[in-house]
Amino acid sequence: MxxxxxxxxxxxxxxxxxxxxxxxxxxxxxxxxxxxxxxxxxxxxxxxxxxxxxxxxxxxxxxxxxxxxxxxxxxxxxxxxxxxxxxxxxxxxxxxxxxxxxxxxxxxxxxxxxxxxxxxxxxxxxxxxxxxxxxxxxxxVLTVCVHAQRDAPVFPGDSVLVLGLGVSGLLHLQIARARGAAPLIGVTRSASKRELAESLGADLTFDPGDSHLGERVAEATGGRGPDVVIESAGRVETLAAAIGLVRPGGHIVLFGTITEDRGALPFYSLYLKELTITNPRAAxxxxxxxxxxxxxxxxxxxxxxxxxxxxxxxxxxxxxxxxxxxxxxxxxxxxxxxx
Ligand SMILES: [Zn+2]
Ligand SMILES: [Zn+2]
Structure with missing residues (x-):
């Protein structure tokens, strides 16, 4: 062969x-x-x-x-x-x-x-x-995303935000939609991926460079922030953004693989918001x-x-x-x- x-x-x-x-x-x-x-x-x-x-x-x-x-x-x-x-x-x-x-x-x-x-x-x-x-x-690829969402509590009506809309991020959006997430929010720099995300069911999409991103996300989620944020970019700064955006008591799925061994994170917010972070591997x-x-x-x-x-x-x-x-x-x- x-x-x-x-x-x-x-x-x-x-x-x-x-x-x-x-x-x-x-x-x-x-x-x-x-x-x-x-x-x-x-x-x-x-x-x-x-x-x-x-x-x-x-x-x-x-x-x-x-x-x-x-x-x-x-x-x-x-x-x-x-x-x-x-x-x-x-x-x-x-x-x-x-x-x-x-x-x-x-x-x-x-x-x-x-x-x-x-x-x-x-x-x-x-x-x-x-x-x-x-x-x-x-x-x-979908099995890995399914595995990642098993530990994320998403009940119909819970808000979910996905940071990074590559193949995995776009799969995460669709799984979250199938689980009844609302509103469903996608964040990426790419205008074409934002458009694709909306065609696949995202209620709202934003550019992470938007200086009012935090306010817009809060406004879409009752002033609280999303119940679940899925980090699908694999970067320290995106994880930091996830910690900033998620609601107090919320859940972050660290799906992207971060290989750096140091970086700036708002550690105090982890405590203050009593956040749960899961870091799923494979399927x-x-x-x-x-x-x-x-x-x-x-x-x-x-x-x-x-x-x-x-x-x-x-x-x-x-x-x-x-x-x-x-x-x-x-x-x-x-x-x-x-x-
Ligand atoms: Zn792979
Ligand atoms: Zn074994």
């Missing part, structure tokens, strides 16, 4: 490899489409270190080729890229996303930028026809059926989040395109060419 292999930082090569041979309890999947994530870009550029050679990609969709007593051949499936051991303390607590013996496909083991992959049967989930091949890789098996239902029913729309589609042969160009500002999701089409 063909596989796109990262041989060194920023160096990809189309390799011809033997097909993976599925072990006991595993399923072989013919991959049809993949999504490119910011994590792929970070690995490609060397910001996240991996052992080379490595096949990237953890947003995967395809058809079951064969399985050890599991899904029938031809079944359309998305793949959970998180592997866990099933026997450690965290797995026994259901915190499989934190398993210290676990691995992420496409980072710690070879992933989805290839024609085939073998994964445990328990890591594949059938998707309905209403989720097209092109959008299906986005289901994995759990329970998030796949929920995400598939949200996307399959149309309550979360994935197609508007796709910026472009590239053939597997142009993975390098596709990863570079992901780095351009304004780009949302880039999809790789594996083309169905078998070798």
């Amino acid at each position: 063909r596989a796109v292999v990262l041989e060194a930082d920023r160096s990809l090569r189309m390799d011809d490899r033997p097909d993976p041979s599925p072990g006991r309890g595993e399923v072989l999947v013919d991959l049809a489409t993949s999504g490119i994530c910011g994590t792929d870009l970070s690995i490609y550029s060397g910001k996240i270190a991996v052992r080379h050679p490595r096949v990237l990609g953890h947003e995967m969709f395809g058809h079951v080729a064969s399985s050890d007593g599991g899904a029938a051949a031809g079944t359309r499936v998305v793949i959970d890229p998180v592997l866990s051991c099933g026997v450690c303390y965290w797995c026994s607590k259901g915190q499989t996303n934190l398993c210290p013996n676990g691995a992420l496909l496409g980072r710690d083991r070879d992933g989805g930028f290839a024609e085939r992959i073998a994964v445990p049967q328990s890591n594949v989930y059938e998707v309905p026809a209403s989720i097209s091949d092109e959008v299906a890789p986005l289901v994995q 759990k098996p329970e998030d796949f059926p929920a995400a598939i239902d949200l996307a399959g029913s149309g309550r979360v729309r994935l197609a508007p989040l796709i910026s472009d589609t590239f053939p597997l042969e142009e993975t390098g160009a596709a990863i570079e395109a992901t780095a351009e500002s304004g780009t949302l999701k880039i999809i790789l089409d594996h083309g169905g060419v078998r070798s």
